Amino acid sequence: MAAGEAAGDHGGGAHGITGELLLDGFILLGAALAFVLLFRRLGLGAVLGYLIAGIVVGPFGLGLIESGESILAVAEIGIVLLLFLVGLELAPARLWRLRRDIFGLGLSQVILCGLAVTGLVLLSTNFTVAAALAIGLPLGLSSTAQVLPLLQSEGRLNTPLGERAFSILLFQDLSIVPLLTVVAVLSRAPADPGAPPGWLLAIYAVVAIVGLVLAGRYLLNPLLAIVGRFAERELFIVTGLFTVFAAAALMDSLGLSMALGAFVAGVMLADSPYRHELEADVDPFRSILLGLFFLAVGMMLDVDVVLDRPFFVVGMAAALVVTKVAIIFALARAFGVKARAAFVLGLLLSQGGEFAFVLFTEAERALLVTGAASSLYGAVVTLSMATTPFLMALAKRFGGVKASTRDDLAGPGEAPAAGAIVVGHGRYGQTVSQMLMGANIPVTLIDSKPDQIDLSGEFGRKVYYGDGLRVDLLREAGADEARAILFCNDGTALDETRLEAIRMAFPGTRILARVFDRRHLLALGDNQIDGTFREVLESAISMARKAMELVDLDDSLIDRVEEEFRKRDCDRLAMQKEEGDLHAGAEMSFGGPESLDFDGTDKR
Known part of the structure; x- marks a missing residue:
């Protein structure tokens, strides 16, 4: 009897967990559907719709979902898949052709914008230099998840403007690892005695990248050839996800960025004849998980902190946008870009990016900033993202980004x-x-x-x-x-x-x-x-x-x-x-x- 009761309790508990997950999923997806449709209709973009949906249903809104941390842990896979798809676009020949924009313009943008925004933080707060760097450097990054889909939808990704924006965003994505290292160096949290030193991590990174490239050449491409003979789409999906997770897990086990591993996996398949098939199969998972990521970020945004200082949030977001437009314009002109295109490039990359949320979280763990400060500057990033659609409307007047007017063409x-x-x-x-x-x-x-x-x-x-x-x-x-x-x-x-x-x-x-x-x-x-x-x-x-x-x-x-x-x-x-x-x-x-x-x- 007791065993039967225990079994019944266990089954009821499992059923309860499943029901709770289903209810949370229903609430999250319903809110996402409603707000993304609304914001798309208003021309404000899907990213902002996901963020607002998360705020509304989260613990600081209506309280329909209690916590965003557990959702964020799963949703970060969306960032990993995004970096994999970015890597798929970068055949080695194209990477070499764009090297000047990636490692010249991209590096200059990350350093100058990060330091300039750090200066803004120091001038507007009483933060220490370490805390200002932990906030300012991430704010120098832009939103890959917002800009790349915009360029793709407008058919501008392979234009000179699109390639320069892509190059800067790529270097920003690559800079996540060194920025995380900066946060770790500045950390006030007790050091992990088992953590390897920085020089050893660098060696790990090089060995892992070389190993991934060799695995792609001698193991993965032959595997894809075998899968291709069966012409089963499900096998391509499994193979694509296996590749991403294996590369990300390898990097994570070495204490490195999962996103970097996924990016390397994408690059090593960029010349594969199955690149387009993999891209089509993985992209739906990326879209769903990336949307879930922004939902979780919105849920974790402390609305009370933002409402206490609304003028600071608006002023800081405006200062962020103006500063980044000015610096990117000047850099682009120095790299030979015409004035009109340089200005449009600045407008396109003026917002804060999704990786800022990741870095803010790491800064909290490192005891560099409080949760309230993280929420405050998270609101700055969110508001700066909201300005992008309006700035792109301004950019169209300069001929930099054309609106897509061909939604009447039937697909195969x-x-x-x-x-x-x-x-x-x-x-x-x-x-x-x-x-x-x-x-x-x-x-x-x-x-x-x-x-x-x-x-x-x-x-x-x-x-x-x-x-x-x-x-x-x-x-x-x-x-x-x-x-x-x-x-x-x-x-x-x-x-x-x-x-x-x-x-x-x-x-x-x-x-x-x-x-x-x-x-x-x-x-x-x-x-x-x-x-x-x-x-x-x-x-x-x-x-x-x-x-x-x-x-x-x-x-x-x-x-x-x-x-x-x-x-x-x-x-x-x-x-x-x-x-x-x-x-x-x-x-x-x-x-x-x-x-x-x-x-x-x-x-x-």
């Missing part, structure tokens, strides 16, 4: 099932798709240029918007069921890594590709593609035939010349692929100094 996920998918609906793709339609083959058309989609619509063609080289987007378009995918894009955007990922994701689908020239064809490598078509080859052959006809050459000679040219071209291409040298088989060409003889006697 809305397309009905089709026998073929044609990627690229320019001049080449139009001809290909019309011939397929003439044979009564259902076709899904995809293009990434809104103007081209509009033009095609004028002729009654439904073209879906998106990057048709992404595996996740092709899957949405029904590539698993399609009999063929035809890449009719301009230029050389289709490369070997993308083609390999597409081939492995859709092994039962035929793939044909338009290639720009011989170099592009060779660059695609041996990916078992079903057909490649050099865009000018056939028209050039047709023109040469017409010229020979006009000078009255015999038809049989014209046919023999074309046949011999095609044979030599194929043989030369095979030699170039085998030797990896564009000059291989030069003697196969007609007219060269060492060309092979051909009996092209004129039989007119």
